[in-house]
Amino acid sequence: MHPRSRSTRALAQAALVLASAFAPAAVQAQDLPKMPPGMMNKLSEQLMKEMKPLDKPLHVKVCIFDIMGRAGPVYGIAQDIAIEARKWNLYVELLPFTNEGVAAESFRTGQCEGVAITTLRARMFNPFMGSLDAVGALPTYEHVKTALQVLMGSEKTYPLSISGKYQVVGLAPLGAAYVMVNDRSINSIEKAAGKKVAVMDWDKSQAKMIQQLGAQPVPSDITNFAQKFNNGVVDIIAAPALAFAPLELYRGLGTKGGVYKMPLINVTGSAVINRERIEKEVPDLDDRLMKMRKFGLQYVDQAIAAIRQIEKQVPNQYWMDVSAPDQEKYNVMMQQARLQLTAEGVYDPRMMGILKRVRCHHNPKAAECSTQDE
Incomplete structure (x- = not known):
């Protein structure tokens, strides 16, 4: 050789x-930035202008990985989202897991219609989207923002978020490792x-x-x-x-x-759904998901700013x-x-x-x- x-x-x-x-557990830290009071309600009001409620109630279960379980920040944010989701006739039952592997397996075996896990773990459901967190692939947060705009904001890449019965419906920056x-x-x-x-x-x-x-x-x-x-x-x-x-x-x-x-690595988190189950009851699922993805992109800068602020707390020494x-x-x-x-x-x-x-x-x-x- x-x-x-x-x-x-x-x-x-x-x-x-x-x-x-x-x-991946590191990003589930208990002092992640908290959402300002009333912020979730404000966001849902803005989204309501772009997307009408479902014609009939839809009940789904979502597995949530949070190393702190029900007391953790990820589960707390998921609770806030679940409450707001009722405005769209969507009723979400949250199932917390302190072990990411168990959360992913519970989703795979059909105990949940959706799951919130790291993108590294989500590769088992969508190899394309799961490859986002490749080693050295996104060297700065500016690169992360551009990648998210391409993957979440483009209708051309939308089909690639679907792999068989699974679909990655959301991505969020969690910080550089x-x-x-x-x-x-x-x-x-x-x-x-x-x-x-x-x-x-x-x-x-x-x-x-x-x-x-x-x-x-x-x-x-x-x-x-x-x-x-x-x-x-x-x-x-x-x-x-x-x-x-x-x-x-x-x-x-x-x-x-x-x-x-x-x-x-620039780490991200993924929201994955079993679209086979959901699209039977939501005929316009793709249109709704595309609107939600583009809506979420408006807040990438805020998420990255929060991450940068926490990184500054690591002592210079x-x-x-x-x-x-x-x-x-x-x-x-x-x-x-x-x-x-x-x-x-x-x-x-x-x-x-x-x-x-x-x-x-x-x-x-x-x-x-x-x-x-x-």
Whole structure:
């Protein structure tokens, strides 16, 4: 094998190692920004001008993943939405789950008509939409906003939100995932060798990739990955800055740790429905969903502003700058990881093409924009 081929494959594997460390539970933090009083009612009044109520009552069950269950912020927002939904003759019964895997499986087996989960997990229902959170694919929040406008605001991409009987009806930004290490001396991919990395036990490929790099995978789940980092059981995790305070990740960072100031993944959440069940009772379902998607895009800026505000709460002492040469190396690394995962059928090539066009829209002079890759 040519030396360059070996090096790019190693970089791709390294990106997979870091991507595997991401724990989706982190975005369910208890101090997520609260919606101002009366805001939900105001939003429903605006939407009411664009969409009339259903002709007859529709009763549905929705599985909600919130690590804090009924006491969590996601479930709380879902309750507010359910109350407002009655104005459209839609009656929603919410079923809270503290385990995302159980929530997804309950939806898959028909216990719910809808489910709220991370887009990473939603890939099992729609490989195209589930590929949105690809490693390194959306380097800034400006990229995230553009991607959401393409996916949620365009009628051309609407059919791609449907996969069999399932449909992703909504996407929401949840924040960038940053690599966090308990020792600043782990300042390169090469130095991750021998270190312990938290991996999600529901994706067995993660452990394989970590072993190939020489690091040690530590099976974890959404309820204990932070505790393992804080107690020194693992050396490396990746999570949104939103998780820093509520999951007390500063304990794991200690006095020697740091956070790479470079997003690994821009995380989103997905709302998925079983359209086979619902469209039988809502003949104009597609028209209604398209209106709701476009309506939701009006508030992407507010969501991103809230995320930025929380990121500012991470003390400056923890942030680790990434040099321009290293950043370029990591960009190549993540691109190779995307190519490898696409070739293996993990990422959808159509989504990879869209995300590349988004990146080239923001930076047309980037090297990748003159190639046929992705």
